[in-house]
Amino acid sequence: MAVIEETRRDGVLELRLNRPEQLNAFNDELYNAAAAALAAAAEDGSIACVLLTGAGRAFSAGQDLAELADDRDHESRMNAGFRPFISTVESFPKPLVAAVNGVGVGIGLTVLPHCDIVLMAESAKLRAPFVNLGVTAEAASSLLLPERLGWNRAAALLFTGGWMDAREAVASGLALRALPDHELMDAARELAARIARMPVESLIATKKLMLDARLDAVRNARRREEAAFCQLIGGPANLEAIAAFGEGREPDFVGLRKTGEGSATP
Secondary structure (H helix, E strand, O other): OOOEEEEEEOOEEEEEEOOHHHOOOEOHHHHHHHHHHHHHHHHOOOOOEEEEEEOOOEEEOOEOHHHHOOOOOHHHHHHHHHHHHHHHHHOOOOOEEEEEOOEEEOHHHHOHHHOOEEEEEOOOEEEOOOHHHOOOOOOOHHHHHHHHHOHHHHHHHHHHOOEEEHHHHHHHOOOOEEEOHHHHHHHHHHHHHHHHOOOHHHHHHHHHHHHHOOHHHHHHHHHHHHHHHHHHOOOHHHHHHHHHHHHOOOOOHHHHHHHOOOOOOO
């Protein structure tokens, strides 16, 4: 089964994340397949707009935590999947529309500020569980979420790992519209098709102007995040979070502080 399903119609490439049994969690295979599909779409003159969504009941549950348990170092792991994907997304030269059909966790949230237009199902909700995993922000979300949501909402989302529903995402500016679940894909396809009827050269030129205003800042934010992430991954809080996940319990970060194991500053 392909981890990315592609459908083409009238200048629109629809990419569907297709690991429904894993709630479309990203492993290396999915990261690389999505990056390759986007890179091909960027060079394909017949494609004017890309629509990104998920199969089944989730948009994406984020990083596949099973893959975090392998024996590669963090730098190798990022180069194998995450970094090529997010580098492709952040500079994608054509309109990119997201149809968030279910939960978006981790990368399922942090990819959204890189999309040009986001539509959400009313039942969909978003979460940034990085502190819950003993790590920190990714994909320039430390820059883009405060920029999009405002400092207070972004801080609440990043510091607590709490949920944001579709209504809150629209009110904060992260999403354009929330729609009844059964109307989401029709609305997203109609919007993507409307965009694709425009001249491709004008779409690319306009997107380039928009990206040029922020791309350096996005890349600098990612460099800072990745440096901080590398300091935290494999640390006491991260190991406690992974152990707790595997054992089906809540992580005890307060206990780490009492023993002095979780007090390092990145």
